[in-house]
Amino acid sequence: MIEARSLTKRYKELTAVDGLDFTVPDGSFFTFVGPNGAGKTTTIRMMCGLTPITSGSLEIAGMSLPDQVADVKSVLGVVPQESSLDRDLTVMENLLIYAGYFGIEKKLARSRAEELIEFVELTNKIDSQPEELSGGMRRRLLIARSLINNPRLLILDEPTTGLDPKVRRSIWDTLQDLTTQGMTLVMSTHYMEEASELSDIVAVMDHGKILSSGPPDELTADYDGSLEKLFLSMTGKEHD
Numbered sequence: 204m205i206e207a208r209s210l211t212k213r214y215k216e217l218t219a220v221d222g223l224d225f226t227v228p229d230g231s232f233f234t235f236v237g238p239n240g241a242g243k244t245t246t247i248r249m250m251c252g253l254t255p256i257t258s259g260s261l262e263i264a265g266m267s268l269p270d271q272v273a274d275v276k277s278v279l280g281v282v283p284q285e286s287s288l289d290r291d292l293t294v295m296e297n298l299l300i301y302a303g304y305f306g307i308e309k310k311l312a313r314s315r316a317e318e319l320i321e322f323v324e325l326t327n328k329i330d331s332q333p334e335e336l337s338g339g340m341r342r343r344l345l346i347a348r349s350l351i352n353n354p355r356l357l358i359l360d361e362p363t364t365g366l367d368p369k370v371r372r373s374i375w376d377t378l379q380d381l382t383t384q385g386m387t388l389v390m391s392t393h394y395m396e397e398a399s400e401l402s403d404i405v406a407v408m409d410h411g412k413i414l415s416s417g418p419p420d421e422l423t424a425d426y427d428g429s430l431e432k433l434f435l436s437m438t439g440k441e442h443d
């Protein structure tokens with residue numbers, strides 16, 4: 204689903220993403236894990252066509268960026284790190300306006316929005332505005348919104364940051380439901396535990412580089428099953 208070769212992003216002298224090579228197989232759950240500043244958001248923003256690639260190549264669903272950015276966007280769902288909900292609109296209206304960006308016909312948009320609102324368990328908040336929702340509910344609404352165009356690939360940037368452990372679990376359940384349905388998921392997180400729990404493949408990042416990548420069990424086999432220990436041994440520093 205995704206093929207990145209020597210993917211690089213520079214901001215003046217700073218190399219935020221430094222020659223990444225990675226492959227995300229169709230139907231897998233792939234996670235970038237690393238501390239703040241590792242380059243996770245920048246990598247995700249390049250995949251979503253939100254920031255230009257400095258060098259290297261990036262292919263999504265067989266289409267290359269930046270040339271085919273419009274086609275790439277049509278198969279992508281994106282849950283950004285910062286909430287980008289419209290505060291003046293209700294839960295339902297937030298989904299409908301988004302459906303409009305994809306040119307989805309109104310009646311279809313409404314039935315799809317209703318289904319998705321039910322999927323993320325917000326039916327009883329359908330006429331509420333974002334500020335009336337808890338942090339976890341807002342995150343679930345962002346997930347529902349990202350699914351409005353029926354994407355093949357869902358990209359989530361730190362979907363559980365700032366949520367308490369119980370609410371994080373409810374987001375994990377939602378994400379696991381989506382992988383069961385066959386969707387490909389790419390997530391970033393700074394929670395090592397979350398990465399191990401959910402992912403088929405983890406890429407451990409620091410300073411714009413992938414330090415190690417593979418199935419969590421294999422990566423951590425020599426580290427008591429702990430990504431934290433692997434990270435510490437590779438960087439000599441505690442994470443978080």
Ligand SMILES: Nc1ncnc2c1ncn2[C@@H]1O[C@H](COP(=O)(O)OP(=O)(O)O)[C@@H](O)[C@H]1O
Binds near residue numbers: 217219241243
């Ligand atoms: N628009 C920008 N201009 C300059 N530097 C940036 C910009 N966005 C991110 N950076 C820098 O790139 C590095 C990686 O940031 P980011 O991708 O946000 O990391 P993460 O999401 O892993 O916390 C950081 O050093 C950050 O300060």
Ligand SMILES: [Mg+2]
Binds near residue numbers: 284
């Ligand atoms: Mg980030």
